[in-house]
Amino acid sequence: MDIKLMVETIVKELIKSEDQVRKAKLLYIFCDSTAHESFLDHFIELQNEGISYDMLFLDGDTSSWLGLHKVESTGSNRVIAADEYAPAPIELPREYDGVIIPEIDVDNAARIAKGLKGSVKSEIVFFAMLLNKFVIVGDDGSGIKRSDRLGLKTLTLPSGYKKLFLSLKEEMSELGIEFCRITDLTNTVVTKVKGLAQLESTTSSNPSVQVPDYGTLITANDVPSILDSGHKKGSSLHLSKRTKVSPLAKDLFREKGIELHYGNEGEA
Structure with a gap:
């Protein structure tokens, strides 16, 4: 067997195997390291559905973004903690399909609704929305941080702040953030x-956005047959987001004046 053909075959098989084992992955953001305990049954349901998740704990003052503080993660179903040596919140949403915030307070709701940064929650939500990741927020919270409830021994906001909190949640909904009751969280997330x-399955099987019969790797050897299928100079070739194109193949497409677009994002 030609060595080049053998390498291409191996690469295609590896990519195919990688796509088959890909699982959805979610990021859960909790106010502190004990807030997740009431969600143990929820996480069991996620595991049964083959959904992976990581947890970010914002204990005490780390819920406020201080500039030097960052977040880090290790392992599968990992626990993420504040650390000055780790990646910043701007990097976190990239590796997740969605972000879940079981409880939101009026301060973070205001920052998110107005597009302001300044806290870990507001920054992660902002960057997640920029990346078109879904964000689900619990609709049961009182609007007061857990630490404040414990310190002040109070559970409800004053009437004026209640109205403000409700209006902020409406603004968040208009931004595309979804709200659900905690009792419905499992069904909402799984659905x-x-x-x-x-x-994703429909998109990958749609000829209008994916080149058929070339798998998930397009090499230079595939270019002639793609050109023969009707792609002329100045036209666009629409590919699945998971389709990979070898450097040589990209050069050939460029020489022929054909632009490559991935999914609905128009990336070349």
């Missing part, structure tokens, strides 16, 4: 993830 999987 959302399955919907994304179905959309």
Whole structure:
């Protein structure tokens, strides 16, 4: 067997194997390291559905973004903690399909609704929305941080702040952030993830956005047959987001004046 053909075959098989084992992955943001305990059954349901998740704990003052503080992660189903040596919140949403915030307070709701940064939650939500990742927020919270409830021994906001909190949540909804009651969180999250999987499957099987019969790797050897299928100079070739194109193949497409677009993002 020609060595080049053998390498291409191995690469295609590796990519195919990688795509088959890909699982949805979510980031859960909790106010502190004990807030997740009431969600243990929820996480069991996620594991049964093949959904991976990581947890970010914002204990005490780390819930406020101080500039030098960053976040880090290790392992599978990992626990993420504040650390000055780790990647910043801008990097976190990239590796997740969605962000779940079981409880939001009026301060973070205001920052998110107005597009302001300044806290870990507001920054992660901002960057997640920029990356078109879904964000689900619990609709049961009182609007007061857990630490403040414990310190002040109070559970409800004053009437004026209650109205403000409700209006802020409406503004967040207009931005595309979804709210659900905690009792419905499992069904909401699972349904959302399955919907994304179905959309991705439909997109990858749609000839208008994916080149058929070339798998997930397009090499220079595939270019002539693609050109013969009707792609002329100045036209666009629409590919699945998971399709990879070898450097030589990209050069050939460029020489022929054909632009490459991935999914619906128009990336070349």
